[in-house]
Amino acid sequence: MSHDFGPAVALSCRECGARYPLGPSFACLECFGPLEAAYEFGNVTRADIESGPANIWRYRSLLPVPADVATKPNMNPGWTKLVKAGNLGQALGLKSLYVKDDSGNPTHSFKDRVVAIAVEAARTFGFHTLSCSSTGNLAGAVTAAAARAGLDACVFIPANLEAAKIAMARVFGGKLIGIEGTYDEVNRFCSELIGDPLGDKWGFVNVNLRPYYAEGSKTLAYEIAEQLGWRLPEQIIIPIASGSQLTKIDKGFKELVALGLVEDTPYKIFGAQAAGCSPVSTAYKAGHDVVQPVKPDTIAKSLAIGNPADGPYVLDIARRTGGAVEDVTDPEIVAAIKLLASTEGIFAETAGGVTVGVLKKLAESGRLDPEAETVVLNTGDGLKTLDAITGDDAKPTAVIRPSLDAFRAAV
Amino acid sequence: MSVSVRIPTILRTYTGGNAEVSGEGATLRDVLAKLDSDYPGIGARILDESGKIRRFVNVYVGEEDVRFAEGLDTPAPDGTQISIIPAVAGG
Ligand SMILES: Cc1ncc(COP(=O)(O)O)c(C=O)c1O
Ligand SMILES: [Zn+2]
Numbered sequence: 001m002s003h004d005f006g007p008a009v010a011l012s013c014r015e016c017g018a019r020y021p022l023g024p025s026f027a028c029l030e031c032f033g034p035l036e037a038a039y040e041f042g043n044v045t046r047a048d049i050e051s052g053p054a055n056i057w058r059y060r061s062l063l064p065v066p067a068d069v070a071t072k073p074n075m076n077p078g079w080t081k082l083v084k085a086g087n088l089g090q091a092l093g094l095k096s097l098y099v100k101d102d103s104g105n106p107t108h109s110f111k112d113r114v115v116a117i118a119v120e121a122a123r124t125f126g127f128h129t130l131s132c133s134s135t136g137n138l139a140g141a142v143t144a145a146a147a148r149a150g151l152d153a154c155v156f157i158p159a160n161l162e163a164a165k166i167a168m169a170r171v172f173g174g175k176l177i178g179i180e181g182t183y184d185e186v187n188r189f190c191s192e193l194i195g196d197p198l199g200d201k202w203g204f205v206n207v208n209l210r211p212y213y214a215e216g217s218k219t220l221a222y223e224i225a226e227q228l229g230w231r232l233p234e235q236i237i238i239p240i241a242s243g244s245q246l247t248k249i250d251k252g253f254k255e256l257v258a259l260g261l262v263e264d265t266p267y268k269i270f271g272a273q274a275a276g277c278s279p280v281s282t283a284y285k286a287g288h289d290v291v292q293p294v295k296p297d298t299i300a301k302s303l304a305i306g307n308p309a310d311g312p313y314v315l316d317i318a319r320r321t322g323g324a325v326e327d328v329t330d331p332e333i334v335a336a337i338k339l340l341a342s343t344e345g346i347f348a349e350t351a352g353g354v355t356v357g358v359l360k361k362l363a364e365s366g367r368l369d370p371e372a373e374t375v376v377l378n379t380g381d382g383l384k385t386l387d388a389i390t391g392d393d394a395k396p397t398a399v400i401r402p403s404l405d406a407f408r409a410a411v
Numbered sequence: 412m413s414v415s416v417r418i419p420t421i422l423r424t425y426t427g428g429n430a431e432v433s434g435e436g437a438t439l440r441d442v443l444a445k446l447d448s449d450y451p452g453i454g455a456r457i458l459d460e461s462g463k464i465r466r467f468v469n470v471y472v473g474e475e476d477v478r479f480a481e482g483l484d485t486p487a488p489d490g491t492q493i494s495i496i497p498a499v500a501g502g
Contacts, residue, residue: 293478
């Protein structure tokens with residue numbers, strides 16, 4: 001039976017180039033390298049895209065999905081705001097700064113983009129249960145998408161996640177299993193479950209459906225370019241957990257150039273990690289091209305992947321484009337959340353604190369061109385990581401009786 | 412010394428479909444060498460030409476990723492479980 005994946009024609013190994021038919025497989029039989037979707041694009045025009053819906057399906061001719069994808073029950077994520085961040089830019093000495101605010105997605109993180117593609121693949125392969133290993137946001141995105149698609153869900157998280165992420169993953173129904181361990185242990189567990197009869201007919205969005213899932217992050221690149229008026233940004237700051245999103249944004253920019261949808265102008269990609277989980281940044285600074293895993297300890301739990309599978313590709317991309325990989329401490333993450341909130345009215349989760357913190361660090365150390373058009377990603381919502389805001393910041397400025405005198409005395 | 416080795420789906424063609432096989436050796440290196448002699452060809456799937464664990468393979472001895480331990484020299488005491496798992500991105 002042939003599956004309809006639109007312009008995608010095969011899976012190809014990112015390491016050795018071996019090609020495989022489109023199926024629920026994710027690792028190369030020759031070398032264990034990651035498989036990714038390979039395409040034969042038709043003639044894609046700006047006008048076609050612009051006449052599409054205000055969600056990621058406007059780019060369906062660039063994604064591994066059938067042409068009628070928009071008619072099926074799914075979350076229709078994407079087309080989030082690209083906010084001109086003049087105040088934050090001024091605070092950091094950057095002339096032209098934008099925030100791509102992906103907290104505006106249906107379950108309030110960029111994960112809705114990747115999951116929407118995986119759901120289509122799960123439907124195509126006849127899976128009945130949608131699953132994942134998650135650092136938090138993915139779990140909620142999967143359970144919500146499964147509810148809408150009419151699939152069962154069973155998702156796995158480290159047991160110590162933020163309360164809001166747990167409630168969010170639970171409320172849509174399905175099973176939520178907390179694992180005593182780190183994300184990397186959850187991920188390992190899922191990889192073993194996949195080879196077991198227990199996991200038969202399960203689509204693990206980030207394991208056996210990963211070649212499809214990962215392509216969803218390309219839509220961030222497409223949207224940013226289109227929202228800038230069909231131009232590539234000159235500098236972009238992207239968070240790194242596994243490194244998948246960063247890798248695919250680069251792929252998206254390259255496709256736009258290859259298809260003639262944007263001019264071939266240089267861009268620099270900067271990766272951002274929390275100091276308490278910075279294996280890629282550490283490798284970057286040491287000049288290594290392999291990543292030594294770490295055991296995470298940071299408030300940026302959504303980015304707490306100690307063994308990032310796409311780490312080597314992130315290093316290649318940062319070096320090839322003239323960018324960098326940098327990290328910031330937990331107090332710097334909290335300060336950056338407050339800076340973004342107080343300058344632009346955007347409440348980011350800790351992952352957004354990481355990107356804005358790294359933006360600040362790069363700007364202050366002169367590693368960003370202050371004249372260049374710069375985009376920083378906020379990939380999640382501050383309401384999911386409220387614990388990051390503590391002490392006086394989590395209280396009213398004053399509590400008074402309802403009288404003018406009391407107010408006068410308090411301010 | 413006898414250990415058990417969990418085989419990922421993509422390598423089960425070598426083990427006649429078995430998800431778990433028994434192995435032997437004092438260290439992970441020895442266990443993999445014995446595995447390759449029992450199931451010829453499987454070793455080259457796990458180790459690259461220079462004899463290092465491939466970039467996109469994670470190997471665990473017990474609960475521990477061997478990159479945190481002594482790599483191929485990690486001891487493999489009697490009764491331990493060894494798992495070979497493809498690296499997968501995306502959280
Ligand atoms: C809010 C948020 N931003 C960014 C990421 C990074 O994703 P990736 O694993 O693709 O690097 C995650 C991953 O879980 C996330 O939850
Ligand atoms: Zn390969």
